[in-house]
Amino acid sequence: MRKLRLPSGESIPVLGQGTWCMAERVGRRNEELAALRLGLDLGMTLIDTAEMYADGAAEELVGEAITGRRDEVFLVSKVLPQHASRRGTIGACTNSLRRLRTDRLDLYLLHWRESVALDETVDAFRTLMREGKIRHWGVSNLDIDDMQELIELGGEEVATDQVLYNLSRRGIEYDLLPWCRERRIPIMAYSPIEQGRLLAHPPLKVIAEKHGATPAQVALAWVLRHRGVAAIPKAGTREHVRENRAALEIRLDRDDLAMLDEAFPPPTEKRPLEVL
């Protein structure tokens, strides 16, 4: 598994596993558990979840999937903005840890920014770190102005900005991605296959055929070709997990990249950060 270095020096896999929309249907539960466990077997040991997903049930599912394997996992969860006050963050983290059946998170993120001042949330993250309940903290859905504010507040240890990034959402290439790269802050790309909506795009199909691959693998290989970027696709089946893991072996060539640039042009001016 290719790795990516966090500012702390610790390495994480460039390809992880998302969990949004998991634990929403009882009939899918066993396959979702099997998919997450297979992902661990294949080295996709970064698991991304959130208190928001399925109202906590996704965290419970992850807790079950990693039982007996906690030390293999780089576990990421997120606090909702309405819980992100000094005291609320501590309470939300305690609840997440209980649902995840663990005593620590490897990375705790502010899910997105609302009215709570950033320094309150950062203070709470630091308290949680001192108490050993989280090992790193970071943010999600923060554009460059918010990131700048965070750094000015003294938040240089921010471990990642988790943002929407895929072929059809390239806005961050204009500013946020180079800004983070300069500061060695990794980007964690969410919805790397645009929740499946990229799969039917003709250029992806053409390139997939050329490589004996699938459009999902091409979409992932494209995100993963960037230095300093990790991707966290969500796969609810073992078949999709295997396929996603194999995307790491695909090398897109100059012709492929040119075709993709034509179909999904890179930004030529600032675009506000898109979110899902």
Ligand SMILES: NC(=O)c1ccc[n+]([C@@H]2O[C@H](COP(=O)([O-])OP(=O)(O)OC[C@H]3O[C@@H](n4cnc5c(N)ncnc54)[C@H](OP(=O)(O)O)[C@@H]3O)[C@@H](O)[C@H]2O)c1
């Ligand atoms: N921070 C944030 O605000 C934020 C926002 C959105 C997402 N996220 C995180 O990022 C993760 C990924 O994003 P996402 O779930 O929105 O979208 P995604 O990973 O781009 O797409 C997930 C969809 O693609 C399908 N899929 C996965 N692998 C496939 C394959 N090889 N072939 C065909 N279809 C495939 C999945 O179906 P199956 O389930 O049937 O496999 C699912 O329907 C989330 O689960 C979550 O952890 C974070």
